[in-house]
Amino acid sequence: MSYEPEAQRAAAHSVTELRDPTTFPPAAVELLQRTLEEFERVHGTEHTRTVDLRRHFAVVLQSRGRVSEALPHFERVLLAHERSLGSSAPETLEARYELALAHRDAGRHEQGLIVLADTVVEAERTLGAGHALAIASRQLRAELLDSGGG
Known part of the structure; x- marks a missing residue:
């Protein structure tokens, strides 16, 4: 059984409910990145929640004009979906x-x-x-x- 701190669950939930990524505060972007890294460590890179978090992180980066940083995340999301879903x-x-x-x-x-x-x-x-x-x-x-x- 994996340990998922309350703050991590809250951050993941708030990201999945993200409506306008341009309003995401800079400190929250950093928290989102740390949460993604923790999800990868705990659940693995192919876990559904990790892939969803990665997609949201990429969307936030893209909306902030950080497209070159977002591209590898979008690529990894695509690869994960191709492997798991076809x-x-x-x-x-x-x-x-x-x-x-x-x-x-x-x-x-x-x-x-x-x-x-x-x-x-x-x-x-x-x-x-x-x-x-x-x-x-x-x-x-x-x-x-x-x-x-x-």
């Missing part, structure tokens, strides 16, 4: 989309297109062409192509 699971498709967004924000349009390569087709096949993620993926792909990414 390449066509909705969570995996969303992780691909978020990684492509981060590449766009970093000005890496070609890398964003590479990440999105199968996402549009897979999202349409799995979720339906009218699903919000399928539509957003098509729009992002068009944006990246238009900006010279491919």
